[in-house]
Amino acid sequence: MKKIVVAALLFVASYAAEAQELVWETNVNKAMEVSNKTKKPMLLFFTGSDWCGWCIRLQKEVLKTPEFAAWAKDNVVLVELDYPRRTPQTPEIKTQNNELQQAFSIQGFPTIYFANGTNKDGKVNFEGLGHTGYVAGGPTAWLAVADGILKKK
Template structure:
């Protein structure tokens, strides 16, 4: 019995570690370069990390799960676009996030946009694939919707 419990703890622990190994970029230009090289779309996560209950719930119920980690590593480059209330972001990061918020007409949080970046005259532009937000039902339901959005990729 102890061996079974120990084995389950090890398996669950390794899944948690795998989910934590995801890289969430904050610099959109750097993330765009990676996305262009790897031919993957960007996943923009517009969040209020320290105040938005639905954002925190989306992270807890989906983004920290091993299913999401596996999917994300294969399909997208992750970008965290935070709008915190209690912590201070650098002026450059605040400016970048505000510009993207306006560009994508984000009116509420969480909002997740999937986009394909392209480089035109050393400037990044984005082709919108689709957006989503919090979806009840755990990673399976959220990923099903995300896969439908990615199906719009040319």
């Protein structure tokens, strides 16, 4: 019995450690540095985290799953661009997110853009690779769409 409890605790601890390793940047300049260093595109997640039902559903069904975590570590740099109604944000983050919403012509949430970015002489340029949003069918269906976008690059 003791061995089963120890094994279960080790399994839970390894699962929790894996889930914690997934890092969502909120500063796009920092994310761009990581993206350029690792040669991975950015996944820009435009979300209304505390009010958008489809955003919350996408998080629950896809973005917080072990399948997505494993895929993301190998393929993208994660960036969360949040537009909350109740959660406070710094003025810098609000300004950055509003500018990016305009730059990518975001009309609704959730929207996920895959992009590469460069910062030359203080000017940021993005190369959009494609975009998606909520896809029914869980992580397998969503990752198939994402892989299709990334293969085009």
